[in-house]
Amino acid sequence: MDLRFGAGKPTDEERAAVDALLGPPESAWEGADDRNDTDLRWARGGREARERRELLLPGLHALNDRVGWISEGGLDYLCRRLTVPPAEGYGVATFYAMFAVKPRPATVVHVCTDLACAARGSARVCAELERDLGPAGSAGSGAVWQPSPCLGLCERAPAALAIRAGETPQAAVVAPATAEAVADAASAPHDAPAEPPAAAAVPQTGATVPQGGATVPQTGADGPCPPPATRAGTDDAVVPAPGPDAGQRPENPAQREPRADPCAPPESSARRDTSVPPAGGNLVLLRRVGVVDPGSLDDYRTHGGYAALRRAFALGPAGVIREVTEAGLVGRGGAAFPTGRKWSATAQQPDHPHYLVCNADESEPGTFKDRVLMEGDPYALIEAMTIAGYATGAHRGYLYLRGEYPRALRRLRTAIDRARARGFLGEDVMGQGFAFDIEIRRGAGAYICGEETAIFNSIEGRRGEPRSKPPFPVEKGLFGKPTAVNNVETLVNVLPILIEGAQAYARTGTGTSTGTKLFCVSGTVARPGVYELPFGATLGELLELAGPPETLRAVLLGGAAGGFVRPDELDVPLTFEGTRAAGTTLGSGVVLVLDDSVDLPRILLRIAEFFRDESCGQCVPCRVGTVRQEEALHRIKDLTGAAAAGDIALLREVGQAMRDASICGLGQTAWNAVESAIDRLGAFK
Amino acid sequence: MTAIPLRPPRRLVDLTLDGEPVRAPEDSTLLDACRAAGKDVPTLCQGDTLTPKNACRVCVVEVEGARTLAPACSRRVEQGMEVRTDTERARHSRKVVLELLASSTDLSTTPRAADWIEEYGAEPDRFGADAARVDEEPKVDNDLYVRDYDKCILCYKCVDACGDQWQNTFAIAVAGRGFDARISTEHDAPLTDSACVYCGNCIEVCPTGALSFKTEFDMRAAGAWDESAQTETTTVCAYCGVGCNLTLHVQDNEIVKVTSPHDNPVTHGNLCIKGRFGYQHVQNHAQNRD
Numbered sequence: 001m002d003l004r005f006g007a008g009k010p011t012d013e014e015r016a017a018v019d020a021l022l023g024p025p026e027s028a029w030e031g032a033d034d035r036n037d038t039d040l041r042w043a044r045g046g047r048e049a050r051e052r053r054e055l056l057l058p059g060l061h062a063l064n065d066r067v068g069w070i071s072e073g074g075l076d077y078l079c080r081r082l083t084v085p086p087a088e089g090y091g092v093a094t095f096y097a098m099f100a101v102k103p104r105p106a107t108v109v110h111v112c113t114d115l116a117c118a119a120r121g122s123a124r125v126c127a128e129l130e131r132d133l134g135p136a137g138s139a140g141s142g143a144v145w146q147p148s149p150c151l152g153l154c155e156r157a158p159a160a161l162a163i164r165a166g167e168t169p170q171a172a173v174v175a176p177a178t179a180e181a182v183a184d185a186a187s188a189p190h191d192a193p194a195e196p197p198a199a200a201a202v203p204q205t206g207a208t209v210p211q212g213g214a215t216v217p218q219t220g221a222d223g224p225c226p227p228p229a230t231r232a233g234t235d236d237a238v239v240p241a242p243g244p245d246a247g248q249r250p251e252n253p254a255q256r257e258p259r260a261d262p263c264a265p266p267e268s269s270a271r272r273d274t275s276v277p278p279a280g281g282n283l284v285l286l287r288r289v290g291v292v293d294p295g296s297l298d299d300y301r302t303h304g305g306y307a308a309l310r311r312a313f314a315l316g317p318a319g320v321i322r323e324v325t326e327a328g329l330v331g332r333g334g335a336a337f338p339t340g341r342k343w344s345a346t347a348q349q350p351d352h353p354h355y356l357v358c359n360a361d362e363s364e365p366g367t368f369k370d371r372v373l374m375e376g377d378p379y380a381l382i383e384a385m386t387i388a389g390y391a392t393g394a395h396r397g398y399l400y401l402r403g404e405y406p407r408a409l410r411r412l413r414t415a416i417d418r419a420r421a422r423g424f425l426g427e428d429v430m431g432q433g434f435a436f437d438i439e440i441r442r443g444a445g446a447y448i449c450g451e452e453t454a455i456f457n458s459i460e461g462r463r464g465e466p467r468s469k470p471p472f473p474v475e476k477g478l479f480g481k482p483t484a485v486n487n488v489e490t491l492v493n494v495l496p497i498l499i500e501g502a503q504a505y506a507r508t509g510t511g512t513s514t515g516t517k518l519f520c521v522s523g524t525v526a527r528p529g530v531y532e533l534p535f536g537a538t539l540g541e542l543l544e545l546a547g548p549p550e551t552l553r554a555v556l557l558g559g560a561a562g563g564f565v566r567p568d569e570l571d572v573p574l575t576f577e578g579t580r581a582a583g584t585t586l587g588s589g590v591v592l593v594l595d596d597s598v599d600l601p602r603i604l605l606r607i608a609e610f611f612r613d614e615s616c617g618q619c620v621p622c623r624v625g626t627v628r629q630e631e632a633l634h635r636i637k638d639l640t641g642a643a644a645a646g647d648i649a650l651l652r653e654v655g656q657a658m659r660d661a662s663i664c665g666l667g668q669t670a671w672n673a674v675e676s677a678i679d680r681l682g683a684f685k
Numbered sequence: 686m687t688a689i690p691l692r693p694p695r696r697l698v699d700l701t702l703d704g705e706p707v708r709a710p711e712d713s714t715l716l717d718a719c720r721a722a723g724k725d726v727p728t729l730c731q732g733d734t735l736t737p738k739n740a741c742r743v744c745v746v747e748v749e750g751a752r753t754l755a756p757a758c759s760r761r762v763e764q765g766m767e768v769r770t771d772t773e774r775a776r777h778s779r780k781v782v783l784e785l786l787a788s789s790t791d792l793s794t795t796p797r798a799a800d801w802i803e804e805y806g807a808e809p810d811r812f813g814a815d816a817a818r819v820d821e822e823p824k825v826d827n828d829l830y831v832r833d834y835d836k837c838i839l840c841y842k843c844v845d846a847c848g849d850q851w852q853n854t855f856a857i858a859v860a861g862r863g864f865d866a867r868i869s870t871e872h873d874a875p876l877t878d879s880a881c882v883y884c885g886n887c888i889e890v891c892p893t894g895a896l897s898f899k900t901e902f903d904m905r906a907a908g909a910w911d912e913s914a915q916t917e918t919t920t921v922c923a924y925c926g927v928g929c930n931l932t933l934h935v936q937d938n939e940i941v942k943v944t945s946p947h948d949n950p951v952t953h954g955n956l957c958i959k960g961r962f963g964y965q966h967v968q969n970h971a972q973n974r975d
Contacts (some may be wrong), residue, residue, distance in 0.1 A: 002853050002854050002855070002880075002882075003855065003880070004856075004879075004880035006871065006874070007880065072871075072872045075870075075871075075872075082832050085848075085855030085858070085871075085880065086871035086872070086880070087855055087856055087857050087858040087869070087870055087871040087879070088848075088858045089871070090858065090860055090870075090871045090872055090873075091858035091859050091860045091869065091871065093862075094860040094861050094862070094869075095860075097862075099874070112875075113756075135900045177724075189831075199960070243734060259858075287695065359750065371751050446862070463859065468739055468759055470760075508796065612863060612864065613863065614863070615862070615863040615864070616861050616862060616866075617839065617859070617863040617864065617865070617866030618738075618740050618865065619739075619740050619741070619742050619867075620740065620741050620742050620743075620785055620786055620839075621742055621778070621781070621782055621785065623839070623863060623864055623866070624785035624786065624788070624789050624864065625781075625785055626863070626864075627789075627817050627864050628785065628788075628812050628816065629810065631813070631815070631816060631817065635813075650812070653777070653781055654781055654785070656778075656781075657777060657778045657780075657781035657782060657785075659753070660745070660753055660754045660774060660777075660778045661742040661753070661754050661778040661781075661782060662742070662753075663739070663740075663742075666751060668753060681831070
């Protein structure tokens with residue numbers, strides 16, 4: 001390798017940010033300012049240096065978190081430290097939407113304009129922000145705002161996320177968003193009101209906040225009203241850097257989360273009523289959300305935590321895989337691949353080490369179930385990952401979490417640290433001689449990184465472009481080694497399988513869709529949120545729980561890559577086979593409800609815009625096809641009948657080629673929702 | 686010259702191509718099998734000296750039982766595979782891909798593009814006059830070669846040649862995302878400020894003419910480029926003792942560019958700055974001196 005670095009120097013801040021991650025440089029070969037005698041005697045580098053490439057993404061986050069953008073000097077310093085060619089570092093930095101390589105203010109406000117938020121008035125919020133803060137992308141009054149793809153806060157749409165860079169970076173979630181609240185959060189993210197607890201997103205717990213009663217037993221609660229300083233300020237730090245106040249931090253930040261917080265501001269709209277009857281014992285995956293203290297390992301164990309891992313150790317790896325296979329668990333990320341087969345194929349690979357990757361890059365517009373699980377019951381995911389690692393022979397698990405989930409990041413970090421401190425992760429998990437640890441990797445704003453091979457490239461410090469299959473991940477995955485990739489919801493299903501046994505688990509649901517499924521209901525319903533139903537319930541039954549609109553226009557099932565369903569099709573069973581037979585898909589569990597006030601062509605345009613923005617650009621059908629589709633939808637957004645026919649034919653032709661010839665699922669499914677709107681809803685008729 | 690590298694013997698696998706049984710060595714690609722059977726499958730991003738990125742998708746073929754089409758350049762042959770190269774579905778994808786490429790980039794210097802557009806009935810104009818284009822001005826920032834990214838189809842071949850597949854200089858990478866993705870130096874700097882060592886191996890592998898010798902670029906601009914009037918002479922580079930082969934392209938008794946034979950087992954078509962660009966002294970005749 002023949003690397004050349006420019007003359008750019010990092011600022012002190014940038015150097016400190018990178019050194020905080022990587023430690024101080026040992027020699028001039030990797031960026032130290034002073035050359036010493038030993039530097040003259042040999043060159044450092046080689047394989048050992050190149051293998052640190054995977055730290056590129058965390059390094060870019062370190063720079064971006066500290067300064068708000070990534071300068072030439074900062075990027076060059078990071079690349080020198082990691083022996084990464086600067087051109088490649090630049091290629092990676094410019095791949096992710098949350099990074100900037102041009103100067104911008106320290107505070108960036110992401111305003112969601114995606115489907116659920118659009119249906120709930122994000123356009124109005126944007127218009128008001130434009131009036132108050134100036135046009136999107138322009139740096140007025142120390143903050144810049146920009147429209148954003150789905151932030152995964154659909155149950156509280158419209159949503160915004162303010163991120164402020166600095167020594168202690170801060171993030172504030174504003175949902176439901178008003179221009180005023182967004183501007184407040186942008187000017188003082190540390191003073192932003194705390195988010196409602198995760199359980200508020202689960203209407204079936206009956207714990208709708210703020211009206212509901214206290215549902216989470218508090219361990220070590222520090223009073224009824226958390227003092228202002230314990231709110232978003234220190235708590236929502238994107239990276240809890242050890243600051244001067246570190247010593248004063250309460251031992252458990254999550255405990256300070258106001259649950260039924262009487263001090264929380266009342267919800268801005270009273271659209272939610274609380275009449276969903278609590279599901280009682282019917283919740284399986286969500287049963288601990290709102291019940292357990294997400295910060296307390298002991299509370300988790302009190303509520304049945306780590307019984308499944310103990311059972312796994314009793315069964316042995318092959319026994320775990322047998323249970324998972326017999327339970328009929330299939331992946332919940334959208335592809336519905338049998339989990340047991342994936343695990344057994346990984347476990348059997350002779351090449352070592354094996355890796356486990358938890359795909360928590362939940363970026364499908366309208367999806368937020370994984371966020372609620374991770375925020376409400378973080379130890380469950382950690383336990384499930386440990387079981388998956390044990391079964392597949394992996395000693396290292398990467399939890400790839402989307403960059404827009406500050407609270408989930410904070411809670412998972414806390415939970416992993418505590419689990420490690422107590423021997424539930426580490427060299428000798430539960431004294432069983434099994435070594436397993438988990439590392440969190442933050443994404444940086446790229447939908448494509450949820451694709452199972454793009455996630456590997458992203459973790460490895462490369463552009464998040466999908467790889468060609470074959471070879472499949474079970475054979476050559478992360479770092480070229482056998483890897484099992486599973487979605488959060490899929491993994492959490494393993495706990496009830498091991499506790500109840502495969503047979504008992506498989507009694508729920510239908511023959512080929514076993515267990516329960518999480519649905520993310522958003523749009524124009526009375527009670528948006530995450531619902532858990534046994535497979536086999538119909539769409540109509542789900543909508544009844546959520547309070548459907550009086551004049552239902554359509555339901556988008558499966559998200560932007562899914563398909564629309566008509567109001568007369570509500571008896572479609574919510575199973576993998578049932579939705580397939582009905583010509584649609586469950587996908588990641590999105591149920592976006594649209595009433596007749598919705599401007600369908602605009603929604604379709606937004607879907608096309610989303611895919612155009614999120615295409616990685618690697619293959620031609622997707623890179624150019626998504627652009628041509630958006631152009632055609634623009635042309636016909638106000639047309640119908642014969643006037644639109646030509647462009648609809650064009651859309652079909654391009655869509656077919658994208659479905660047939662794109663490298664990955666993004667391009668292959670980008671046309672699904674629009675096609676179903678044309679064919680099933682009669683859009684443009 | 687034809688090099689025959691020695692390899693361990695490879696087993697043959699049986700498959701059918703368009704209904705005809707054929708045998709191909711294991712590990713060969715569908716494209717190898719197609720070419721051995723005399724079938725013409727169009728390719729753009731595939732190159733004989735690089736691992737294909739299978740990004741352009743014009744070589745897609747139908748594999749029995751597969752949900753999507755497969756890139757022939759990368760998919761390996763498997764025992765019992767049934768492959769159809771010329772189905773309506775495959776032809777449709779090729780046609781649309783050619784339309785998408787020709788409507789967004791300039792394929793005028795891409796060998797065979799015009800033939801394929803005609804063969805597949807592609808109509809790039811049907812996306813309308815307002816269809817978004819790459820729209821890049823040629824980057825002329827040095828005296829040796831020009832980057833005209835309006836002609837770039839993002840095949841990644843230059844990146845691979847500059848990077849770990851050949852040159853190990855890593856001066857360029859893909860930056861940006863989606864339709865805004867471009868081949869770029871670090872911080873989008875001019876080539877002269879980048880890590881580029883001007884080996885020109887990226888020009889050697891560029892399938893569209895997006896990267897070209899400054900001589901060729903200038904002559905094309907002046908309307909003086911005439912490939913039919915050029916002769917090609919392969920000789921040995923005189924600069925050092927490695928013995929790289931050079932192919933001199935000569936028009937009107939002037940060297941207009943230098944390539945290198947890809948089947949040379951030592952260099953595989955790669956050269957250094959001297960072999961690639963250092964040819965002026967050869968034609969420094971008395972009559973050319975002022």
